[in-house]
Amino acid sequence: MSISSFVSAWVQNNRETIRGWRRHLHRNPELSHMETATTEFILTTLREAGLDPRALPSTGATVDIGPKDAPLIAFRGDIDALPLEEATGLDFSSQNPGVMHACGHDIHTVIVLALACGLAAFVEEHGADAMPVQVRCIYQPAEEVMDGGAVEVIEAGALRDVQSIYAVHCEPKLRTGEIGVRTGPITSASDVVEIILRGHGGHTSRPHLTSDLVYAAGLIITQLPGLLTRRLDPRSGTVVVFGAVNGGSTFNAIPQEVCLLGTFRTAQVGVWRQGQQILTELLEQIVAPTGADMEIRYTKGVPPVTNDDVATAMIAQAVKDRDPYALREAPQSTGGEDFSWYLEHVPGSMARLGAWDGKGEKPDLHQPDIVFDERAIGVGIRMFAGVIDQFHGKAEEGGRGGEL
Template structure:
């Protein structure tokens, strides 16, 4: 059987089941769950997969995986994240969140629906043509807890979900792109995102006698103004490194120098090498800035995630899948300073993440993580067909060529 029939079949199946698929998304949006708490979401996923005749495996806490297709063929994976955010919804949608203070404000309900529909659609494909008609085996990963620092990707990897997987793919809903457009990028498409907390301590004193104190407010001012500038002189400007503070707390009155000041911010970079040396470099620069003030300085550095480094071969394959579906849909995605724990998978195996256009073309383009964000549901079908097209790319002679180049 010609492998191109996979995307043709899935496109037809999506058209026939459009209302049911949309219903899945609306159910997930109506019943969001926070990171590490996606119990009902996991049960919903398992129910739909089992109802399609598949045999999913529950992950140790929440989330699941399911394998589809011939076990004697190379294994590829598709990942969808399933958690929501601590945001109070303000969209006015008829299927708005029924859980106060919790909302799918980052499109994870879209991502989950795409990979869930892909799994069910592939099950129907196998019932029609047999599993040997698939050029590869497929593993779908329903990952919990993408939105928190102790993210779910590392738990999924530790549970063995990448065992035997040769490459992995994902999409992220992008309200800055029109529905139907797909943004791709080789190399870093997101940034590393680490939390930086700096605690300054001193003996305090009266503002009329700053020479008798370690003036922590002055020390904090030096850090805020000098640290970003020094970083810019120590790092290649092409690394996309950004240090910014979001909170500064200390003192309570106009004429007293405080005994403690705290600064809280983020360190972001698009280069893995810079990410790995970030804490050491910041500590070195901070010590040089603070030393003349005689303040005591403590750096609390919390590693987040590395940048998502899209593999060039996997990205080229994804681009071919986009062109095969719609030659006018391909866009170059900008590098984002946001963090995304899909990067942990790419520390182990090659893969790529694409931006899935989700703007309906009307009004202002919304932004992620906002209480009023509304994503265009039509992007779900685009995402399903894209992933089916990726599977098509592994058919025929290109399969061996790709796998050998992805794994030297």
Template sequence: MSVAAHVDAWLKAHRDEVIGWRRHIHAHPELSNAEHKTTAFLAMILREHGLEPTLFPGTGLMVDIGPDGGRIAFRADIDALPLTEVTGLEFSSTVPGVAHACGHDVHTTVVLALGCALSEIQDQLTHGVRLIFQPAEEVMDGGAVDVISWGALADVAAIFAVHVEPKLRVGRVGVRTGAITSATDVLEIQVTGPGGHTSRPHLSSDVIYGLGSLITQLPGLLSRRVDPRTGTVLVFGQVNSGYAPNAIPETGSVTGTARTADITTWRSMQPLLEELVSQVLAPTGCSHTILYRRGVPPVLNDDVATALLAQAARSFDPQSVVDAPQSSGGEDFSWYLEKVPGSMARLGCWSGEGDRQDLHQGDLLVDERAIGVGARMFAGVVDEYGAAPDAEGL
């Protein structure tokens, strides 16, 4: 029996148990780097199924299954978001102001179910498997950085992940070679001047005018300095300054995000924006300070790993695989792909009824059939990895 066939049978036999895991995690969300109860719950379930997890410092854990050396890894993120759930589900968040509105409870259950099913056939695996339950995906620059430093990628040859997609019908899997997400950095520009009266702007450096120049000119200038095919965009979401209509303030700030799907552009983004900010503000006479927070690089899916994911999904449903669009959102799974090849897929979770919702919203609903789709696909990856002639090159 193939790994995928075993996992499929296991999921059918343990459906209620698996759904119960997801609903427990969903009802008890924890913020980034505070996932203590979630970590304890996962460790308990894994031990009940004969596995011995390794706990990370603080929160999160990993567990190895099967033979040593050349492992393939499957990563789940376990943290929740600081927002209020408004779904009205019986298993809604019991923690005020905290909710699994990005589907991490589903990602975690997919990997947990895979591990518990594989625990029964460890001696039959041709390649070892590592499950990584990562904390703090929702904060910059992502918990993946710490997890990697703790040795989670030691002896790992390739790594895979899924992210729920509420715009995609359950049963469908979106795949994409190359960039599937974008790099996301935060840019804050603090502008200062001597201040003054609006009747005498020529006697001061106009901070408001300087902020307006940045807001209107900087995104356009950036678009003329980078290849438009890179999906590079700068958008401001916050501006602060002033206290009276007839006074030119002494300080002000504007904050936004810079995103790109191109790794080379990302690496040169900060010095380029610093140069352009200086050029825009020079005629105004204002001084400035730039606070630049590097986020995460784009998730760059390996072509062979993506082909394995697609083939694994098609092994259960030939019509399941669709092309995933490139997203401007950020994902710290990218840090793993800086070290080893791998791929992230979009996991459809829309039931087919009602509106297609969005991530990071308090009313997000997930069709729980997506858990089985994800676990079966990952099991198929285990099979495909052992059989594919190109897999050893990952």
């Protein structure tokens, strides 16, 4: 029996337990860097399965399963929630006011948790040497914040000896059962840009006696995006968008300070590495004729998630082995994801896990009324088990088993 067939049967036999894990986590979400109860739940569940997990320095955990002398691969699930007030009306809605799993991290966590427990059962029945690889399951905190948890997890040694790493992200734009894959960039880098303009203010009837910071801000907003397309390859998917512009308080006074706040996004790692320098050069050239003083506060975010071709092919084959009609090409997203930090060290791939039940409009992530289809959990577990099977080429067709 292949690992994917064994895990599929284990999921079928334990579907109510797995569903209960997800609902417990959804009911008890915790914000980034504060996932203490979530971590304890993960550790307890893994220990009850006969495993020996390791708590990470702050929150989060890892656990290894399988032969210690075999190649090591990793699966990552993120465990933090968002600062949103839930409005789903589910009977297992968040009990923590102002905190909600609105990005599917409870589902990601349970997929990797169930995978570990299913593999533990496989090892107990067939022995560790029946696994072609050793598996490390990583339960990562703080994906939703700029000072993301991936760097902290890597510094704690979670990637030591790992040869490749895999992850999923819930995708409410795909029907449950479908899985989207993409070689190369699947998300974008996301940096925060704050521009502060200062200068002489004055009466709007005499702009020539001022630096006219509102006019300078207008030049930045209208000229910067176009100039970027002349300095950078437009195929890189690079874009600057401002979400806040603040300055002035009345119609007839030019202010002494104007602030712009936005994001710099790109799909190419090389562009991301030089983005701050290029942006600074262009801003200085735009603002110079106005006479305004400028301060640029640039906060580096995460690089793009750039999927390795071999790792992506292994996910794709695992999907096709289960259901040849389930595979989709995922679009390149302009959102950011700190799974990218792992891929700076080892090859790997993130897939999009369909989580739309096919009823009503397709929702969007990070919304207080979003509801994910729980059947996606079983799909994700089986896909990861299928990836493990790719390492010895014994994945079996059929035997899909029941969905959660």
